[in-house]
Every structure is written in C-alpha cells, then in structure tokens.
Amino acid sequence: MNDNAPHIEITSFSNSIPEDSRPGTTVALISVNDFDSGLNGKVICSIGEDVPFALSPSLRDKMYSLVTKSPLDREKQSQYDLTITAKDAGQPSLSSEKTIHVVVSDVNDNRPEFLLSPYTFYVTEGNDPGASVFSVKAFDRDENDNAVISYHILRDGNDIIRDRGGENLLASFLNVNSENGDILALKSFDFETLKTFQFQVVATDSGTPPLSSNVTVNVFILDQNDNAPVILYPVSSNGSAEGVEEIPRNVNAGHLVTKVRAYDADIGYNGWLLFSLQEVTDHSLFGLDRYTGQIRTLRSFTETDEAEHKLLILVKDNGNVSLSATATVIVKVVEPKEAFAASDVKSAAEEDEGNDVTFYLMITLGSVSVLFLISIIVLIAMQCSKTTDYTSKYLQEPNYDGTLCHSIQYRSGDKRYMLVGPRMSIGSTIAPGSHANTLVLPDRRSASGECSSVVL
Template sequence: MNQNMLNLFNINSLTGELTVKALIDYEEMDEYEIEIQASDKGFAPLTTEKGVIVKIVDVNDNAPEIEVTSFSSSIPEDSRPGTTVALISVNDLDSGLNGKIICTVNEDVPFILSPSLKDKMFSLVTKSPLDREKQSHYVLTIIAKDAGQPPLSSEKTISVVVSDVNDNSPEFSLSPYTFYVTEGNDPGASVFSVKASDRDDNDNALISYHIVRDGGGENKVTSFLNINSDNGDIVALKSFDFESLKTFQFQVVATDSGTPSLSSNVTVNVFILDQNDNAPVILYPVSSNGSAEGVEEIPRNVNAGHLVTKVRAYDADIGYNGWLLFSLQEVTDHSLFGLDRYTGQIRTLRSFTETDEAEHKLIILVKDNGNVSLSATATVIVKLVEPKEAFAASDVKSAAKDDEDNNVTFYLMITLGSVSVLFLISIIVLIAMQCSKTTDYTSKYLQETNYDGTLCHSIQYRSGDKRYMLVGPRMSIGSTIVPGSHANTLVLPDRRRTSGEVRVYRLQSNQVHV
C-alpha cells in the first residue's frame, strides 16, 4: 500500500484483518483499491499479491450550501407578479437522497422561489403586487433542506427594498374645508390654511398649492386671495365686510412633483363673521346732516296711552350687534311721555292739563347690543294744539307720510280702498232696494241757500187729520215753528186712512200736503 493508504487503512500481519485507521470522507473519495501482499515464513519465503477494492458508502454529513448568484436589492412597487428579484444556487456534497435539496422562502412575504431549468438553481420572484406605502422593506429567509436521514438544512437572509413610484395623489386633511373669518381682518395677513399629504416618497411627495381662478362672477373674490405654494397658507389682500359679503367658496389644488404629477382639489367654504361696525340708522324722524329731528302735533285733549309717534331705526349688523334698544336720553317732562325700549313707540303717560307746556322736546337714544355698543340719537318735538288744528295738521302729515311709503304699502292702500268702495256701493244698493219696497214716502233733505252746514233737525206735529214733519237746520232750545216759514215741511199721510188713499197737493211755501 502506498503512504496514503497506510494513513487510512491498517492490516493485521498475522490475521490479515483490514481496518480503517483514519477518518474516511466519501466526498473526497468514494472508492479505494488496496494491494495486499501475503508471504510465508519459509527459508525461501514465497509471496503472492491481491488487490482489494474498498467502496465508501455515503452518509448525510453535509448540509446544503446556498449561493445568491444575482440579486437586485431594490425593486419598484409597480412590478408585476413574477418579476425576478434574485437567482439562487444550492449545492449538497452528499449523494443520493442525501444530496437532494428542497429550497423554500418564508411564507409571510409576497415572494416565492421558482425552480429553474438548470439543476439546483432557483429564481426568487414576486408572487403578488407590491405596495411601498404598506411595506417598503422585506427581509427574506431562504431555507435549503436535503432529503437525508436525518435531514440537514441551511439558511440565507437577503434584504429587498421596494422603491417608490408616483401612484398616490395628494390627500387633504379635510374635505371640504370650512373657515370662519371675522370681518375687518388686516389685509395681507394669513386668514386660514389648507394642508395636504402624499403617501409617496421623495419628489413624489413634494406638494405645491394653487387657487383655481376661473374668472367667473362667483369667484371674483379669489382675486383678493393668495396662497403660499409651499405650505398652503392663504392670505387675504383686503378686509372682508360682512354687510357686503357673507360667504363665498373656492377651490384649492394640490399637485405633487412626481412624473407624471398627480393632483387633487378641495372646496373651501368661507363664512364671514359679523362685527359691531355699524351704528344704528334713524329712519324716522328723517335724518338730515347727521341728525334726526321730527315734529309731531297732537291734540291737547288726548288721553293717557295715546301713540304720539314711533322712532324707526335699523342696524346693518346682525344678531346682538343689530338688536336695538330705545331709551329717553332727555325729555322736558318725564311724567308726560313714555318710550317702549323695544319698539320705539312714544306714548302719553297722562292727559294734558292747561298748565302743561305747548311744546316738548324728546331726545331718544338708539343703541345696539354689541360688545362695544354703537348708538344714534333722534329728536322729536311734540306740539300740543287744539283739536281742530290737530285734525288739519294730521291730514297734512298723513299726506306727507303717504309719499314716503314704499310700493308695497301703496298697493295695499289701493286694494283696501277698492274693497271699501265696493262695500260702500253694496250698502247703497241695498238701502236703495229697501227704500223702493216701502209704501211710505221719505223726505229728501232740501238745503236752503243760507244753510250753515250744521246737522238737520225735524219736528212732527198734527193738524186735524194730517200729520206734518218740519225739516230744517238744527235750532237751539226754545226755538218756535212759525207756520208759513221757509222751513222745509213734509206732510205725512194719515195712517188711519186706507192704504189706497193718497192725495197730493201743490207745493206752497216749501210745504208738501198729502
């Protein structure tokens, strides 16, 4: 045996037993051919030689080996299923079942090992779509296991990064946005802000903002708005006025910097909040040169509770800012006049006496209920006149007030007047029909040329079988009736006669005899 054989095998010189002297490795050599020489002990020993072939039987003493021959550490998230990520090569020095390898990857990942056409080669491929926004990094464990008994296995870990593609549009934190801005804001100051985010990465998530300006009549207000393209802060270039603009809306667009870029828009609703920036305006008495003054004439004989006038005012603000209260700031006699603090009505508190002044001055304060209330004053001059003068003044004043009424009041008056005329005509027709049915004659008032306009007076008297009615101007107590006077006399038929007996005589001295 050569030296190599002598290191591995040993033979008993007396018995010829061949034993293993050192560790034998199948993977180094699976068969040995040993030359054995045998000799006797004669004076001239004789020898013979024989070759012995020793075959090594394999045992599963080698674990599989894994090698990554090709690998892409980053894969786009829009890769289709079946995209190759890496090529895996496995090897086992054992033979037979001991060298048969099964290769797998951990199951909680969207990757799978696919056998290649070449023996002991596998491809690591995607088995489902990837989404970087859900998971951007995977740690893959590749396991190679042989079929020996007991089986041996080995593992190899690789890391795969999912690279971003611009597949997400910017998303606003609210949709729609609703903002409340107090009127009188400082021009050029930021009034509100919008914010959008993008789930993509790097430039794909870099957002810029702009306001949609379509030039329409409803969006003219957007010409007074500017937006910071980087952070979404919106600046108003002018102050808002609640009385002229109460609400408006516009669109803001957020665009990312991806290729191609994606965008989304949001509606912004803005409500202007009222401030107490308008003082009450006096409607009556009529304002003139910043002051309001009116003159009211009332009869001296009115009773307590008589409505003198009503101070009318309005406030352009709303809510508490526009809620008006009336108060008497100055009055010549507090015992004569009272003012309703909510309606502005001025009424008498008592009847007037002969000692009361003929003219009274009332200064009414009208103020709103704002945190810092604003106010206006009105002056009402009340003149006491005799009843006849008051009636004439009332007619003139009514005519003047009619001119101030609006169209609605004018049409209402026409309607009411028409209804009244129709009603009056109906009454007259009914009276005429009723009078035409009666069998008695009625007298018509015959006005004398010297009639002074006072009411008529009638006196009835009887002479023989006739009855007389004297119709004439109202006479004072103690007046006498003189036969043959110019008074109009209506002679009535005697009802004791039969209904058919009616005699008519000529008219003498304004007397009618029947």
C-alpha cells in the first residue's frame, strides 16, 4: 500500500552563489527516496517556475541537481527561498516538500553613479580659504567593499585644472575629501578675476578590479559688492579726481559743462552708479544728471556771479553695502574771447586741412573732366571718319544713276588728273585738238543741267 511519503535529502549544498554564475551552475544535489515499491515508490520532483533555478535529473536514480537556469542579478534579488516538492505516483498520491535558502553573493559589476550629472554650483566670491564650498556624491549598487567609494579630482598631464576660457589654474586651487566628496577651495574666489570654471571629479569603488566613473562640475562665481567706483574723469596729473573746466560767461541755460565718467568692476546692482552733487558754491547755477554724470548750467551767468565755482560730486554704487568715490570739478567762468581762443586755433587748423582737401578734390575733378572731353572728341573724329568712307563707297557705286557728279582719275605722263562731271559712259573720249585737256561726253541733257565737258 502507498503508505509512505517521499523523503527529500540535500546531499550537497552551497547556500551562496555568485551573481555572475553562468546558467547551469550547480547549487545543490538532492536525493529523493520512497520506501514503497512499484508505482507507489516512483517519485517525481519539481520546483517553482518563477525562479531562475531548475531541477535536473542525475544519472543515478532518484538523484537531482539544483542548477541555475538564467543569469542572476544580486542588485535585483539577493536571495531565494526555493521549495522542492517530491510526489509519488501512488493512489492516492503522497508528497513532501523541502525549502532551501539560496543567497546570491555580490560581484563588482556596477560602477559608481553620481546623483547629478553634471553638477552646477554657485559660489559667492570672497569665500574663506580651506573651507568646503560644495560637495559631490556618488553611490554604488554593489555591497561591501565593492560599494566603498573614494573621490579625487581628474587632472590632465600637466596637473592643472582648466577654466572655460582655456586658462590654466594651479593644481592646488581645489581639493576634494576622498571619503565624502566635499570640495575645498584653498584660496578665495575673486569674481573680477575668475567668473566661471569647470573640472571633473572621479569616483572609484574598492572592488577587484575597481570600477570608476567621472562627473563634470561647473562652478559659477557670484559677484558681491567689493569694488568701489573708479573715477575716470576728471583726473588731474597727480592722480586725484579733480579737474578744471572753462566756459564762456555768455552761455545759456542747459549748456554742457562737462561729464563725470566712472566705472565699477562689479556687475548688476553692485556696478550700477549714481551721481549726486554734494557741494556747490551756487546751487542755482549748475545741475547734475544722477544717471549720466553730466553737469549743465541751470541759467545764464550774470555780472554778479563769481568767476570760479567748485563742485564736489559723489559717485556711489547700488550694492547692499554701498561703496562710493568723489570727484571735484572747478568751473571757471571767462570772457567769450578767452574761452574761444583755443577753439579758434583748432578751427584754423581744421580749416587749413579742409582747404588742402578741397584743392586735391578740384584737381581730381578737373582731370576727370579733361579726360571726358578728350574721349568725346576722339569718338566724334572716329564717327566722322566712318561717315566719309561710307560716302566714297556710295559715290563709286557703278550702278548709281543719280544726278550727282561722278569722278574718274586720268594719268598723262607724270601728271595725274581727276575728271569730275555727270555720270559718264564708257564711250566718253578726249576731244581732239584740246591738248588732252577737254573730255567730250555723250549728250545727256537733263532738267538738272549738268555740265557736258570738263576742262582739265
């Protein structure tokens, strides 16, 4: 009678298998026995289909091998509980189960991965040297030593970091904590010197062999108001922001006296300059544009106004902590002749230069006109020559029967004669006794009354 259930025995078992094991790798050897006989002792073993393992019958009876049937991936599933079922063929059938625990061991098959790629950081200038300014972070899906990551900055063959403009930065400019990825700046950033730069950080695991990956880090330096305005004009010879301007007394209101020019190395609001008039001898005479720095007269000068005025201009930026500079302008009111003396000399020089230009221009125009007239005369002469040739050909046409006189040439001895008259026929002869000076023509009278003979 089928009164004995199959018995499952694990004869050899490795509870840990590397994740890079090939399909068909043996995990365990299983022996199945049933004390019944015949069909009651015939046992069939099976395992679930949703696992990457399978039972393979052995050459020996009632022996099975537990093998891998597909690649393993520890990062997806690191362990399996496999239930093996043994069932006999008796009626009614009896069965038994046995569960084994299989662990998939890690292999260094994953590179470190950074949380961001690329990294972008904004750092305000004037940071403390040696302090951490930002950090990068990578993780590894492996475990144990395969997931232990160290960081270092990737440097080229010259051991330098390059900024985006291609300039070289010292290797000691930045450093990285190899354990946690904190980036340290070993000197203070200066926006006016360096606005942006780029470098790469490498993360390497501790596996065998080690795997690594790198990430690009973009750093933008943010400006802060650390530069005071610089006065460009007025500046005297000793370097102080002071200048002298002379204007004629007869100028009207709105006359531009001068313009205070300045710049700030900062940007944005930190570099936006405003001008203000701090001190002036007469507030009714001069006005200052707060945005452009232009100084203009507010009214005309009178005889009672002083001849010299001192203006103190304050130039300040719009930073949170505003920085400023001052300039002094001395305005001297002079008589018109004195004010325009220098300008007259300059105007005379410009006039002489203008006269020279006019002279050369007249020569050029005259040359072009002469060449044009010569060209017209040559064209007319060529046209007349062509007309004469055409007329001669027309008069010598043998078939012409008009009323114009006809000419022929006649030679007697060393002399050459030309006979002119109406069209002659071949029968025309020289009259006898005329000493060869009278040509007798046939009588061809017409209404036009042509001559009938020509005396040579």
